[in-house]
Amino acid sequence: MEFVKPGNHVLYVWISKVQSGLEKAVNEIRHLKDVVVSVENSDRLEDSTYTNSTFDVILSHCSSESTTNEKLKLFLNLVKPQRPVVFMFLKSEPATLETFEFQLKAAGYVNVKKNASHVFVAEKPNYEVGSSVKLSFAVKKPTAAVWKLEDDDEDEEVINEDDLLDESDKQKPDEASLRVCGTTGKRKACKDCSCGLAEELNGQQKNTADAPKSSCGSCYLGDAFRCASCPYLGMPAFKPGEKIQISSDQLMST
CATH class of the missing domain: 3.40.50.150 (Vaccinia Virus protein VP39)
Incomplete structure (x- = not known):
């Protein structure tokens, strides 16, 4: 054979x-x-x-x-x-x-x-029946190297996360300080104000603009120097230029 x-x-x-x-x-x-x-x-x-x-x-x-x-x-x-x-x-x-x-x-x-x-x-072919092999139908594109930090790399200096904040950073800020511009220190509302400061400042400007002006210039001296239609009638004397808040009831009565 x-x-x-x-x-x-x-x-x-x-x-x-x-x-x-x-x-x-x-x-x-x-x-x-x-x-x-x-x-x-x-x-x-x-x-x-x-x-x-x-x-x-x-x-x-x-x-x-x-x-x-x-x-x-x-x-x-x-x-x-x-x-x-x-x-x-x-x-x-x-x-x-x-x-x-x-x-x-x-x-x-x-x-x-x-x-x-x-x-x-x-x-019989040079492999066992039922064996398999992985096929690659496309060439893998090379990928760019990515910088990585290994956890076990003792030569690398890593900042302690507990040192990033001090005690002052952890304190809760005062509500009033949040409504003051951080650069000028003045009460100034931002463009998209949502804390109410813009409305508060606008209200102050309106009250100031709407405040009645004295025609005689002697209203601040007291009732003895005020006329019958004076809006400040019944109010105590005040300094010249001092801002006086007048209620709406007083304005209507005059």
Whole structure:
């Protein structure tokens, strides 16, 4: 047998249609040095307990009934990677040979060759059945290096977060100070004032603008110097230029 080498573990598969010469063929293989031969019937091979990649060579008699896809896959599991499976067809079935090469390739065999008029030799690929590999369909674009600070880098000086604030920063500010401009120190409302300072300042300006003016210039001296229609009638004397708040009732009564 040209396909069997010394030290090989060989699986010899026979079919019911081929029984004559079976014992002779098996004995010829066993006479080779350190060769171990396991003989199995094709119909009972599915019931065997062989593990994957057990055999160095598989020699199988074939017929149209025995070359099913399930049987071809079983042979592929049992033989070692890159090792041959030899299919020996009956000479009375040449029609099977016409499509068998395509059937072998579809089942996963490689290096399929027709060795004789009724013999095909095929190999198991250089990987186990069911193995997988990650495919990369796109070239990854290089990413820019990003500066990172490692937690265990003892050479880097890190600011203590507790030192970022002192006690004055933690004190709650006075409400009145929040309503004073931080640059000029004057009470000045910002453009989008929402604290009420703008309304307060506008009210003061209105009161100042609406304050009645004295026509005689002596109202501040007291009632003795005021006329009957004086808006300050009944009010105590005040200093010249001093701002006096007059209630709306007083203005209406005058």
